Amino acid sequence: MLGCDPNGPLSLMITKIWMDPHAGEVAVGRIYSGTIKHGETVWALGAAKSERVQQVSMMVGSDRIQVPEVSSGNIVALTGVRSAAAGVTITLDEDSTPFEAIRHYSEPVVTVAVEPKSMKDLPKFIDALRTLSKADASLQVSTNQETGEALLAGMGELHLEITVYRLEEEQGIKVTVSEPIVVYRESISSDNNGRSFEGKSPNRHNRFYIETEPLPDDVTDALREGVFGDGPVRLKDAKGIGDRFAELGMDKDLMRKIYAINGTNVMVNDTKGIQNLHETRELIIEGFNDVCKKGPVAEEPLMGVMVRLVDAKLHEDAIHRGPAQTIPAVRNAIKGALLRSKSVIFEPIQKIRIDAPNDVIGGVTREVTTRRGVIEDMPVDGNTASVIGTMPVAESFGFSNDIRAATQGRAVWNTENAGYVHLPPSLFGSVTAEIRERKGLKQEMPGEAHYTD
Structure with missing residues (x-):
């Protein structure tokens, strides 16, 4: 594999899945060894059965050029291998050693429930969710066993908004979306x-x-x-x-x-x-x-x-x-x-950076501090000031609209997952009660005696 030998055993790492309106699922990855050909039978390691490659294309920038075969060292796009997903190894031999799995540093911290507005779209909706979860490894799709709702868990409010947009615009499925829910940790x-x-x-x-x-x-x-x-x-x-x-x-x-x-x-x-x-x-x-x-x-x-x-x-x-x-x-x-x-609750937080003109930066700091945000630095570069700090994910809902209103739409910002921190003790009771009510649990938190018998 180190020699990138086109005549060696096939070793292909899938890094991306996308949906093509005509070809369906397209698996894209780099060939580290060997050559893959149209019509070959391959194994996606970890899958239950082998699959036949229906189409082989060479990736040139964002364009797919259909060819009979692609050799090692190139980026290839395959159709027909439906069990492929980001991080999966494709080989000709079922017993080959796979590449190390792709691990994502960030964990999903916000969840919404989605369901199709029209029941006739349900089969299409289920298939679309399966495809989206394969295409985006940082998105988790599950089902609420009690209500039957599909639950989407992602990196934040914007991530889930984009996912819902893709469902409605690319797949043509109109959906109903619940209010976002923050996933805490105990x-x-x-x-x-x-x-x-x-x-x-x-x-x-x-x-x-x-x-x-x-x-x-x-x-x-x-x-x-x-x-x-x-x-x-x-x-x-x-x-x-x-x-x-x-x-x-x-x-x-x-x-x-x-x-x-x-x-x-x-x-x-x-x-x-x-x-x-x-x-x-x-x-x-x-x-x-x-x-x-x-x-x-x-x-x-x-x-x-x-x-x-x-x-x-x-x-x-x-x-x-x-x-x-x-x-x-x-x-x-x-x-x-x-x-x-002594149980405690951890809440997800995110790093924030907001750039805005000097004359509106006061509105930015006010929005951040009222949402339990912590401002760590405020560098100034000419007529532009920046606010750098952290903010709880639970307080970030609706932040984009509020920051636009506070700066007349002149602010630019980005966020990044920053892990989990202790929930302030003053909020422990109210947050716990809110979660238990949402899940249909008894309002009072169980004590040790609850688990004695």
Whole structure:
């Protein structure tokens, strides 16, 4: 591959998907080795079956020039490979080694619910959403299981506005869009070491004892970047992964007993000599994954937490420690431990830079500060001043219209995702109550007693 050999084995990295009104899905990428030809049968690694290349084109700028074949070193556009997506490797051999997956630094922080205005557009609408999620890897598409609404999660209000515009203008589907919703994160501010929380199974025959603690920021950042991978950790891989955690200052012996990684959270088995525990390993991980998706405070995703299983008491008969018994017990134990470790909410923030003439910059600073923004710098260059700082995503809705009104349309601004910060304690109660009301949960936040039984 380093030699870019046109006669070598095919190795093609897809970097972009776009929709062509005539050709349908077009997969674009660079060929690092080999040659791809019209009519060849190829594998998109990770797909269930091989697919036939219907059309091969050479990319020249923004133009596609149809050719019989394209060799290594060139940018190629393919049609017919419907299982291709950004980051997928295309080869002729199903067992080839894929390229490292493309990871996005930013996470979706704003969600809207969309549905077609006309029910006759529903099949077309579902297909269009699938295509949009493939074309834009930073867009997440899911379904609300209770209402059946399609949920679009993106980088911000503007990102979702553009996505809706593409649905309506490019696909010709008129849609109804809900008010934007901010996706918060749950975490903890301390630990419950030495005060493990007991989770009991419904039949009272199984008990799990959990302790939780916040992960250091550098470990959380490494998890977010995918340094340690994601998902259940195989026993043969646990030692190597534990050693990598130790390089960041974690306890090597403890991290070698890692069970699973979910996003920026880890689960570790810190027990000794528990009989039959290995038989419930997958069920324990499933309970952990459930809590990572829905935390105890407002059912928002969990972030930056290490969960330690410190003890367990299991029924000797396997029929009494099945999924219906183990998963709820582990789930309750983790949620109770999180509350005992003082749950907190993190909110997404964004960096902002606004450039405007000197005579209207006062209106800019007023708009930023009234939205809980923090101004970090205000450089002046001639007749133009800049406001540089950060602002919570939750306060950014409608910002574009307000900033235009405050500057008579003379301001230019841009935003960039800046991760998550602690929600001010004064807002914790109101924000939590608002989220719980929106999700149809009870108004009062559950206490430890809620997860005891």
